[in-house]
Amino acid sequence: MESSLLFKILKTFSKSQLNSLLKFVQSPFFNEKEEIILLITHLKKVYPFKKLKLIAKEHVYSKIFPNTSYNDGKMRQLMSNTKKLVEEFIAIEQLKQDEFTQNSYCIKYHRLNNIDQALAVKVKALNVQLNKPKYIYESYHYHNFQKAIIEAGILSTQNFHNRNKHFNKDYSLALDNIILNLNKFYFLELLRYTSLKYMHSRLFTSSPETLLANTVLDYTLDNEQYAQTIPINLYAHGLKLLMEQDEKNSNVDVHFDQLKHLLDLHAPKLEKHVAANLYRTACSYSIRCFQKGDSSHTQTLFDLYLKMLEYDLIMLEANFPVGTFLNIVKLALLLDKIDWAENFIHQYKKYLAGEFPEDIANLNLAMVEFKRANYDAVLDILNKVELSNDLYYGIQIKRLYIMVFYALDNIDLLDSQLNSFKVYIHRNKLISNIHKEMNKNFVNVLTRIVDLGPGQEKKYQKILKYIDETIELHEKVWLKEKLEEKRALVL
Numbered sequence: 001m002e003s004s005l006l007f008k009i010l011k012t013f014s015k016s017q018l019n020s021l022l023k024f025v026q027s028p029f030f031n032e033k034e035e036i037i038l039l040i041t042h043l044k045k046v047y048p049f050k051k052l053k054l055i056a057k058e059h060v061y062s063k064i065f066p067n068t069s070y071n072d073g074k075m076r077q078l079m080s081n082t083k084k085l086v087e088e089f090i091a092i093e094q095l096k097q098d099e100f101t102q103n104s105y106c107i108k109y110h111r112l113n114n115i116d117q118a119l120a121v122k123v124k125a126l127n128v129q130l131n132k133p134k135y136i137y138e139s140y141h142y143h144n145f146q147k148a149i150i151e152a153g154i155l156s157t158q159n160f161h162n163r164n165k166h167f168n169k170d171y172s173l174a175l176d177n178i179i180l181n182l183n184k185f186y187f188l189e190l191l192r193y194t195s196l197k198y199m200h201s202r203l204f205t206s207s208p209e210t211l212l213a214n215t216v217l218d219y220t221l222d223n224e225q226y227a228q229t230i231p232i233n234l235y236a237h238g239l240k241l242l243m244e245q246d247e248k249n250s251n252v253d254v255h256f257d258q259l260k261h262l263l264d265l266h267a268p269k270l271e272k273h274v275a276a277n278l279y280r281t282a283c284s285y286s287i288r289c290f291q292k293g294d295s296s297h298t299q300t301l302f303d304l305y306l307k308m309l310e311y312d313l314i315m316l317e318a319n320f321p322v323g324t325f326l327n328i329v330k331l332a333l334l335l336d337k338i339d340w341a342e343n344f345i346h347q348y349k350k351y352l353a354g355e356f357p358e359d360i361a362n363l364n365l366a367m368v369e370f371k372r373a374n375y376d377a378v379l380d381i382l383n384k385v386e387l388s389n390d391l392y393y394g395i396q397i398k399r400l401y402i403m404v405f406y407a408l409d410n411i412d413l414l415d416s417q418l419n420s421f422k423v424y425i426h427r428n429k430l431i432s433n434i435h436k437e438m439n440k441n442f443v444n445v446l447t448r449i450v451d452l453g454p455g456q457e458k459k460y461q462k463i464l465k466y467i468d469e470t471i472e473l474h475e476k477v478w479l480k481e482k483l484e485e486k487r488a489l490v491l
Contacts, residue, residue, distance in 0.1 A: 001055045004083075006079045006083040006086065009083065015048075017093075019044070020093070021040060022037075022041060025037050025085060030085065030088065030089075039082055040082070043055070057072070058070050064078070100139075111157055119154070127147075135270055136270050141184040141188050145182050145184070147181075148178040151174055151177070152178055155167065155174055156171065187216050187226060190213055190216055191232065194210060195235060195277075196277075221240075230269065231266070234266070237262065238278055240255040241281065241285040242285070260304075264307075272311070273316055276308065283305070286300050291476075292471055293471075293476065298331060302331040302335060320353060322360055325360070326360075326396075328344065329341050330367070333367060336371075338368060356386070359385045360387070362384055362385050363385055363393060366382050366385070382401065391430055395425075395431070399442065401417055402421060403478065406482065414450070418443055445466065448463050449486050456490075463483055
């Protein structure tokens with residue numbers, strides 16, 4: 001039973017949910033099969049399913065059908081019927097949380113059956129929900145579109161039963177309202193998914209089709225009514241960032257400043273995952289600027305992450321994404337917030353996603369000690385980390401070893417690490433092309449810095465220019481620091 005869909009679904013249930021499910025299947029309105037009640041009752045007793053022998057099909061069958069031989073076909077049919085009922089329970093529980101859909105169904109029923117007083121009550125409830133929402137949620141504009149359709153339908157029904165001389169004017173306004181809210185819903189979804197496609201395409205250097213999105217985008221920003229509509233205006237400025245970031249002479253900074261301003265004003269009014277998506281767009285732009293060498297975005301990006309922490313927008317799935325964790329630590333260290341970075345690691349490491357949270361935390365602590373120039377401590381910590389076989393973290397560990405041996409001026413170990421790193425990057429086919437390039441450039445630049453000697457000002461200038469102009473380069477800030485230090489020593 002452990003591998004069945006039924007069990008996989010029930011494993012996600014809490015104790016209270018399982019109690020509610022049992023009450024649900026005990027109701028003759030939903031279920032008349034006694035064996036389903038017995039199955040859920042047994043599973044409730046053995047929850048949280050730690051002892052697998054208690055959920056083996058043969059054992060469960062013996063509890064439901066005692067004193068009978070095991071029948072696999074009968075057990076499978078029971079599990080299938082139970083799964084259908086469990087999914088019906090899930091749907092009803094979800095519907096209980098969807099006040100808008102409940103009101104909409106009741107309005108439809110009351111309208112078809114001409115129960116005007118009950119209809120008026122539900123329409124009022126719908127208006128209260130949408131006119132003063134606690135926050136702007138993902139389906140808010142879709143719900144307004146649906147409400148506009150309901151209002152036009154009610155007008156039509158009322159006119160059928162009682163002719164109204166103002167009907168044509170009122171109905172025309174109602175249709176205008178449908179179109180307006182349909183536009184808002186459609187514009188929002190188009191801008192949102194085009195933004196998502198644009199960010200995704202950057203990973204694979206493809207160009208998304210944006211012709212229709214461009215038209216909607218320009219119309220949205222030029223039309224005051226849409227430009228003031230949350231979160232359409234935020235997605236519009238966010239998409240402009242993504243589309244114009246690599247264009248010269250664009251107003252991309254204006255859109256970035258406007259997006260940040262709107263987020264400062266409205267982030268607490270947005271559903272969390274909507275706000276999180278918009279902050280990720282801003283972070284994506286800031287990361288790109290930082291990679292291009294714009295050091296002002298070090299503080300900007302750090303501040304964006306702080307806002308996401310403040311509004312609880314990072315751990316939406318109860319776990320802290322590892323990439324974001326690493327970015328925050330690296331930015332804090334670049335800004336010389338060493339103690340803050342260490343406290344952050346200890347505060348959030350228990351929430352880290354993935355299989356190796358302790359190792360990832362130690363890798364970050366090694367970076368903190370590297371910033372403090374405690375190189376022996378860095379090596380001690382790295383010796384405890386068991387991520388060398390992991391592609392993503394293994395590369396970072398190898399780079400950190402190289403940086404430590406450079407700092408310790410251990411030329412033999414540095415040379416050995418650089419050579420083995422070059423071979424590793426070249427032979428590993430799982431590393432993406434962009435990360436191959438970034439790591440190859442790191443090795444190339446550091447090797448040129450090591451070889452830099454007295455009277456080589458032109459070489460220094462070439463290396464400096466290469467660092468400044470190369471986007472695909474890991475540890476750019478550190479390499480620039482080492483180049484300046486080397487220049488002071490030999491030139």
